[in-house]
Amino acid sequence: MSSLNDYIKFSLDIEDQNIIFKDYFYKFLDDGLKYKIYTAELIQPACSFCGSVNLIHNGHLKTNIHYITANASQPIVIRLLKQRVKCRDCSKGSMAQSSLVNKYCCISNKSKLRILSALTEDRSMTSIAREHNTSVNTVQRVLASCSHRFIDSYDYLPEHLAFDEFKGVDRKLHFICLNGETHEVVQILRNRFKKDLLKYFGKFTPKARANVKTVTMDLNFYYQDIVRECFPNAKIVIDRFHMVQMLTRSLNSLRVTVMKKFGKGTREYALLKSPWKLYLKKFDDLEKLHPKYNWHYKDSLTQAQIVTEGIACDDTLVNAYNLLQAFFTALDDHDTEAIKEIIASKAQVGPLMHKTLLTFKHNLTAVLNGISLPYSNGCLEGFNRKIKQIERTAYGYSNFTNLLTRIRLEENKVKEKGPSNLLIA
Ligand SMILES: [Zn+2]
Numbered sequence: 462m463s464s465l466n467d468y469i470k471f472s473l474d475i476e477d478q479n480i481i482f483k484d485y486f487y488k489f490l491d492d493g494l495k496y497k498i499y500t501a502e503l504i505q506p507a508c509s510f511c512g513s514v515n516l517i518h519n520g521h522l523k524t525n526i527h528y529i530t531a532n533a534s535q536p537i538v539i540r541l542l543k544q545r546v547k548c549r550d551c552s553k554g555s556m557a558q559s560s561l562v563n564k565y566c567c568i569s570n571k572s573k574l575r576i577l578s579a580l581t582e583d584r585s586m587t588s589i590a591r592e593h594n595t596s597v598n599t600v601q602r603v604l605a606s607c608s609h610r611f612i613d614s615y616d617y618l619p620e621h622l623a624f625d626e627f628k629g630v631d632r633k634l635h636f637i638c639l640n641g642e643t644h645e646v647v648q649i650l651r652n653r654f655k656k657d658l659l660k661y662f663g664k665f666t667p668k669a670r671a672n673v674k675t676v677t678m679d680l681n682f683y684y685q686d687i688v689r690e691c692f693p694n695a696k697i698v699i700d701r702f703h704m705v706q707m708l709t710r711s712l713n714s715l716r717v718t719v720m721k722k723f724g725k726g727t728r729e730y731a732l733l734k735s736p737w738k739l740y741l742k743k744f745d746d747l748e749k750l751h752p753k754y755n756w757h758y759k760d761s762l763t764q765a766q767i768v769t770e771g772i773a774c775d776d777t778l779v780n781a782y783n784l785l786q787a788f789f790t791a792l793d794d795h796d797t798e799a800i801k802e803i804i805a806s807k808a809q810v811g812p813l814m815h816k817t818l819l820t821f822k823h824n825l826t827a828v829l830n831g832i833s834l835p836y837s838n839g840c841l842e843g844f845n846r847k848i849k850q851i852e853r854t855a856y857g858y859s860n861f862t863n864l865l866t867r868i869r870l871e872e873n874k875v876k877e878k879g880p881s882n883l884l885i886a
Pocket of ligand 1: 509
């Protein structure tokens with residue numbers, strides 16, 4: 462009962478009734494690989510224009526179709542003869558087509574789906590191409606073909622957004638916007654110029670824009686303008702990690718200035734130089750019981766002793782250190798009153814920290830939102846790491862759209878759908 466045709470179709474999982482398998486054999490081709498070759502005919506039972514079965518057969522078009530295989534060292538090729546017919550009724554010519562492969566293409570749609578699903582994993586395109594016995598160009602084309610599926614609608618925006626930027630193609634900074642709660646990507650834009658951001662968010666309906674309640678960001682001056690212009694109900698939230706970063710940077714620069722006042726080889730210089738990381742930690746987290754010998758300052762000290770003695774070298778440094786510690790505490794307690802006091806502090810804390818505090822003062826409402834509300838850009842940190850990973854696997858992307866599609870593919874793990882709606886290139 463089972464014919465050769467039925468058997469091959471069963472083993473290759475091909476259901477098209479118009480394909481009839483005739484033969485199979487192994488063959489070594491020019492690239493040195495042993496190919497499994499199946500020959501088949503794709504018949505055209507009726508005219509594709511008028512449906513008439515009154516046809517003149519007009520030869521075949523021979524195509525070699527790369528098919529999926531479990532064993533990459535033995536690629537499968539289907540040598541498909543596509544029937545060409547001419548209709549006796551409408552006298553139009555047509556050629557048989559199948560869902561196995563798109564017109565003018567020699568990669569089967571099943572292979573493309575496999576490639577697409579491989580693209581959702583953290584793998585280089587070269588390795589995907591090798592496994593599926595295609596060229597890297599094919600993999601790139603498959604990637605490009607699904608970019609259109611990430612075109613978003615403009616009638617919804619999440620309540621909480623997070624703005625940031627990341628370094629991508631050609632070391633340029635790209636703008637990224639995440640959903641502050643689910644950490645899904647809302648959008649990645651090629652650049653972060655004000656006019657492009659305004660144009661992008663301007664496309665959303667007023668209702669979508671009114672839905673946004675908070676936007677978390679760093680102290681970039683024009684991000685705030687964008688929020689004021691585009692989101693009438695949104696509170697600006699300064700990312701608390703960014704605030705801490707600004708303060709620790711100021712303390713660091715002050716520490717270096719103080720350190721340089723003492724000559725190399727002095728105990729003060731050594732105490733301020735090598736254990737620099739300790740000055741940026743919370744004092745409560747420092748080791749207070751077990752002293753360790755350090756050859757830099759030739760003494761056994763605990764971490765707490767190092768810091769206490771180190772900052773005592775300079776009054777300004779003491780003030781700046783205490784201010785940072787007070788800031789840490791207030792941040793942990795979400796204590797906005799304490800933050801207000803810190804910002805209004807008149808203590809000598811060095812020029813850079815003074816400037817940082819002034820910046821906080823100018824953005825007081827947004828800074829206090831960052832202290833009291835639970836939203837931060839911490840989620841973006843993880844995301845930036847993911848982008849770096851994708852870029853590292855690919856040895857850098859030269860094409861922004863490809864990078865973007867890949868990021869979103871890996872993020873969404875796109876489900877396999879039927880080839881018809883997926884691979885319309
Ligand atoms: Zn016809």
